[in-house]
Amino acid sequence: MKLKIQTKNKIFGFTLVLPTLIFIFTIIVYPLIMLLTMSVYHYESLKNPVFCGLENYIELLKDPIILLVLKNTLIYVGITVLFTLLIGLGMALALNSNIRGRSLFRIILLLPAMLPSVVTILIFFNLFHPRYGLIPYVLSFFITPPSFLVDVNYTLYTCTFVSIWESIPFVMLVLLAGLESLPREIFEAAKIDRASFSQTLKYITLPLLKPTILVALLIVTMDTFMVFSVPYILTQGGPGYASETITIHLYKISLFFFQFGKGAALAVIHTIIVLSISLIYLKILRR
Amino acid sequence: MGISKRTLPIYLSLMFASIYTAFPLYWLFSSALKSLPEYLQVPPLIFPLHPTLENFAQVLFAENLTIYFWNSAYIASVSTIISVMLGSLSGYGFSRFKFPLSNYLFLFILVTRMIPFTSLVIPFFLLMRNYGLLDTHIAVILAHLTFQLPYAVWMMASFFQEMPQEYEEAAWLDGCSRIGVLFRIVIPIASPAMIATSIFCFIWSWNEFVFAVTLTQSTLSKTLPVRIYEWITPYYSLWGPMFASGVLASLPVLLLSLALQKYFAKGLLLGTRYR
Numbered sequence: 001m002k003l004k005i006q007t008k009n010k011i012f013g014f015t016l017v018l019p020t021l022i023f024i025f026t027i028i029v030y031p032l033i034m035l036l037t038m039s040v041y042h043y044e045s046l047k048n049p050v051f052c053g054l055e056n057y058i059e060l061l062k063d064p065i066i067l068l069v070l071k072n073t074l075i076y077v078g079i080t081v082l083f084t085l086l087i088g089l090g091m092a093l094a095l096n097s098n099i100r101g102r103s104l105f106r107i108i109l110l111l112p113a114m115l116p117s118v119v120t121i122l123i124f125f126n127l128f129h130p131r132y133g134l135i136p137y138v139l140s141f142f143i144t145p146p147s148f149l150v151d152v153n154y155t156l157y158t159c160t161f162v163s164i165w166e167s168i169p170f171v172m173l174v175l176l177a178g179l180e181s182l183p184r185e186i187f188e189a190a191k192i193d194r195a196s197f198s199q200t201l202k203y204i205t206l207p208l209l210k211p212t213i214l215v216a217l218l219i220v221t222m223d224t225f226m227v228f229s230v231p232y233i234l235t236q237g238g239p240g241y242a243s244e245t246i247t248i249h250l251y252k253i254s255l256f257f258f259q260f261g262k263g264a265a266l267a268v269i270h271t272i273i274v275l276s277i278s279l280i281y282l283k284i285l286r287r
Numbered sequence: 288m289g290i291s292k293r294t295l296p297i298y299l300s301l302m303f304a305s306i307y308t309a310f311p312l313y314w315l316f317s318s319a320l321k322s323l324p325e326y327l328q329v330p331p332l333i334f335p336l337h338p339t340l341e342n343f344a345q346v347l348f349a350e351n352l353t354i355y356f357w358n359s360a361y362i363a364s365v366s367t368i369i370s371v372m373l374g375s376l377s378g379y380g381f382s383r384f385k386f387p388l389s390n391y392l393f394l395f396i397l398v399t400r401m402i403p404f405t406s407l408v409i410p411f412f413l414l415m416r417n418y419g420l421l422d423t424h425i426a427v428i429l430a431h432l433t434f435q436l437p438y439a440v441w442m443m444a445s446f447f448q449e450m451p452q453e454y455e456e457a458a459w460l461d462g463c464s465r466i467g468v469l470f471r472i473v474i475p476i477a478s479p480a481m482i483a484t485s486i487f488c489f490i491w492s493w494n495e496f497v498f499a500v501t502l503t504q505s506t507l508s509k510t511l512p513v514r515i516y517e518w519i520t521p522y523y524s525l526w527g528p529m530f531a532s533g534v535l536a537s538l539p540v541l542l543l544s545l546a547l548q549k550y551f552a553k554g555l556l557l558g559t560r561y562r
Contacts, residue, residue, distance in 0.1 A: 133331065
C-alpha cells in the first residue's frame with residue numbers, strides 16, 4: 001500500500017506528539033477530571049463518598065472563612081504585583097542604560113530567581129525572627145518592631161515581602177527584554193530634543209513598554225494567585241486565618257481535615273480563576 | 288565611560304538593588320559558618336566570629352543528608368530526561384508537521400501549563416495512595432512531569448520554529464528518511480536548546496516543594512527541600528543544619544544558572560517559576 005507523502009507526514013507528526021499527549025492526559029487531565037468528580041461528593045471518614053450535587057459549592061459560598069481567605073489572597077496578590085512591578089521596572093530601567101559592570105549587576109539581580117524557594121523562605125524566617133532576627137534588630141533603632149511572624153496584623157504583609165523578593169528578578173527580566181527590543185532611534189531623537197529623563201520615561205518609554213508591562217503583570221498575578229510555599233512555611237497561614245490564602249486553605253481542608261469534597265470544590269474555583277487570567281495572557285501573547 | 292553626573296544615580300540605584308537581592312544570599316552562606324551560640328546572639332552577627340564547618344560535617348555525616356541529595360538528584364534527572372525527550376519530539380512534531388487538530392492540541396498543552404499545581408496536588412495524593420505509590424520516586428517524578436513536560440514542549444517548539452529548515456530539506460532530498468532526518472540532522476542542531484531546557488527542568492524539579500512535601504514521607508523518597516524545611520518546626524529551630532543544607536542545596540542550582548546565562552532570559556520568559 002502506497003500512501004501519499006502528505007499523509008505519511010501527518011502520521012509521522014502525530015506519532016511524534018502522541019507519547020506527550022498520553023502523558024499529559026494521564027498526569028494532568030485525569031487528575032483534573034478526578035478533582036471535578038470529587039467536588040460533587042461528600043467525604044466522611046471511613047465511609048464511601050456520597051454524591052451530593054453542588055452542596056460543596058453552596059457550603060463554600062456560605063462559609064465566612066472563604067470570604068476572609070479570598071480577601072487575604074486579593075490583598076496578597078495586589079501588594080505583591082504592585083511592588084514587584086514598580087521595583088522590577090526600576091531595576092530594568094537602571095540595567096538598560098549602558099554603564100560599566102552591567103552584566104555583573106544583571107547576574108546579581110537575577111540570582112534570587114534560581115534559589116530553591118524553601119531556602120529563600122527559611123533565610124527570611126531567620127531574618128524576621130522575633131527574638132534574634134536581623135530585621136527586627138535593625139528596626140528597633142527607629143521603632144518598636146512588631147513580631148512579623150506572629151502578629152495577626154503583620155503576617156500577611158511579611159509573606160508578601162518574601163514573595164516580592166522572589167518575583168522581582170522575573171519581572172525585571174521580562175521588562176528588560178522589552179526595553180532592549182524598543183527602537184533606538186526614538187530615544188536618540190528624544191536626546192537631540194533635550195527631553196529630560198522623566199519626560200522620556202513618561203512620553204516614550206512607558207507607552208512603548210505597555211504591552212510588555214501587561215504581560216509581566218498577568219504572569220505575576222497568576223503566579224501569586226498560586227502562591228503556596230511562602231505562607232505555608234513562614235506562618236502556616238496563621239495566626240488563625242491571618243495569612244491564609246486560597247491555596248493554603250484548600251490544602252488544609254483537604255489534607256489536614258480530610259474534607260476532600262469541599263477542598264476539591266475550592267480547588268475547582270481556584271483553577272477557574274487562574275485559567276481565566278491565563279487565557280487573557282495567551283490572547284495578548286498571540287497578538 | 289566612568290562615573291559621571293548622569294550615571295551616578297544609576298550606579299547608586301543598582302548598588303542598592305544589588306544589596307537588596309544579594310544580602311539574603313550572603314546571609315545564607317555566612318550563617319552556615321556560625322556555631323550554635325552565635326545563632327542566638329543579639330545583636331545578630333553579620334560575620335561569624337569563629338567560622339566553622341561543623342554544621343556541614345553534621346548534616347553530611349551524622350544526619351545523612353546524602354540520601355536526600357540522592358533522592359533529589361534521581362527524581363530531577365529522571366523527570367528531566369523524560370520531559371526533554373518527549374518535549375523535543377513533540378516540539379518538533381508540532382512545529383514541522385500539520386495534522387488534524389495539531390494547532391488545538393498545541394494550544395491545549397500551553398493551557399495545561401497554567402493549571403495551578405495546588406489543584407493537582409490533592410487528586411495526585413489520592414491517586415498515588417490508591418496505587419500504593421506514596422513515598423516512592425515514581426510518584427514525585429510523575430508529579431514533576433506535570434509542569435516540566437508542558438514547559439519542555441513549549442520551549443522546544445519555539446526553538447524549532449526559529450530553526451531554518453534548509454538542512455532538513457537537503458537531507459530529505461538526498462533520500463534520508465524522516466527518522467534519519469530527525470536523528471542525524473535535527474537532534475544534533477537542537478542539542479544546545481535541549482541542554483538549556485534540561486537545566487531549567489532540572490532546577491525546577493530540584494527546587495520543587497509542594498508535591499514533594501505531600502507525596503514523600505521517609506528516606507525512601509524525601510527530597511532535599513522537604514528535609515531542609517523540617518529543620519525548622521514550631522517547637523525547635525536547628526539553624527545550623529538548616530543553613531548548611533541550604534547552602535548544599537543551593538550551590539548546584541547557582542552554578543547551573545551561571546552556566547546558563549545566555550538562555551536565562553528566554554528560559555524564564557517561557558516558564559513561570561514553579562514553587
